[in-house]
Amino acid sequence: MMNSSGSNPCIDDLAAPARDAVAAPTRSAWLAVGSIAVGTFAMVSTEFMPIGLLTDIARGLNVSDGTAGLMITMPGVLAAFAGPALIVASGRLDRRTVLIALTLLLIASNLLAAFAPNFTTMLVARLMLGLAVGGFWTFAPAAATQLVPDASKARAMSLVLAGVSAATVLGVPAGSWLGTMFGWRASFAVTGALAAAVLLVQLWLLPAIPPQRAIGARDLLTPLTRRMAQVGLLAVLFFIAGHFAAYTYLKPLLQQVFGLQANAVSTLLLVYGAVGFIGTFLGGSLVARSVRGTTLLAALMLATALLLTTVIGTGMVAGAVVVVIWGVAFGLIPVALTGWMMEAVPDAQEAGQALLVTGFQVAIASGALIGGLMVDSRGISPTMVLSGVLVLIAALIVGTLGRARGGAAPLAAIPE
Known part of the structure; x- marks a missing residue:
């Protein structure tokens, strides 16, 4: 419903944090959104990379292909519950801090997977990933739209979500290629290095992103x-x-x-x-x-x-x-x-x-x-x-x- 000035109060309220933070979509704001988008790319690449490496990982850790499939299933199950849990646990914590913490968790997951001595350790690494994925999908879209003004919200959201498609086109096939050429552990190590680069960019570019409000259960x-x-x-x-x-x-x-x-x-x-x-x-x-x-x-x-x-x-x-x-x-x-x-x-x-x-x-x-x-x-x-x-x-x-x-x-x- 429009008010007397011709604006929509629902959308105005949605845009208020962004207008307070930035008056125009500055270059630094788009670079900050880009750092979140690359984080999405790294998350999705890590989540689905084992699909192309399943048999190699199963042989390397002495489990069946069916058991190895838990590497795909378990992160998804945990992610379903992680989003709501993390949104409550984060309270009024700066969303910049939350996104950086989730990127750190992604790095730790990849490194633990790269050096996993057995399948139990691998599952722990993948559960860490599930926590990161559930949290990232919960916070990233809203955080990205707070970094830009009202007119650019949809573009910022699509840029972040483009990381999903980019991972499908480049990330997952590249991980499979690395696994074939250098072993499956190399795939996780390289993805971990990419996540570390994302972390540095986020530390540099992400401004404070206050939450709309603290959310209880x-x-x-x-x-x-x-x-x-x-x-x-x-x-x-x-x-x-x-x-x-x-x-x-x-x-x-x-x-x-x-x-x-x-x-x-x-x-x-x-x-x-x-x-x-x-x-x-x-x-x-x-x-x-x-x-x-x-x-x-x-x-x-x-x-x-x-x-x-x-x-x-x-x-x-x-x-x-x-x-x-x-x-x-x-x-x-x-x-x-x-x-x-x-x-x-x-x-x-x-x-x-x-x-x-x-x-x-x-x-x-x-x-x-x-x-x-x-x-x-x-x-x-x-x-x-x-x-x-x-x-x-x-x-x-x-x-x-x-x-x-x-x-x-x-x-x-x-x-x-």
């Missing part, structure tokens, strides 16, 4: 009392579960359904990450205009890609069409859903992000489980159909329940 329930936050979290469960039920089996899909050879599959996986990177920045521009519209677009694009897999045929061109649509949707997803929660609870952004992290992690685990059961019982193509249906349900939720009462404004438009 009861305050975590605030988003659950807001209709738009409820709708967003419900949509997240279907959206992300549908995505990961299918994404977990993207490589087998390209091989078995589209009939592609290993080199073609590698090329399309790289394309997937690259267009996802583009989609993230596109999402920043679109979210600035309409969060609901961007979320609905991402859901419809993803559902289209998933359902196309059953009718588009085989071969490289068919696979490329699906991968490009899917990849762009993948890039839009985190920006759209993060923007949704920031709009839904502008006075409790960190609490909203904490619940969003929990929702994401629960949906990822649920989606992977659903996908596994479907692939084992029905095959890959039926799994894609089920995933598409789940995403369509998310689109239905956004389309029918997601219209804000009174017409909530989008995040501030990005200047051309």
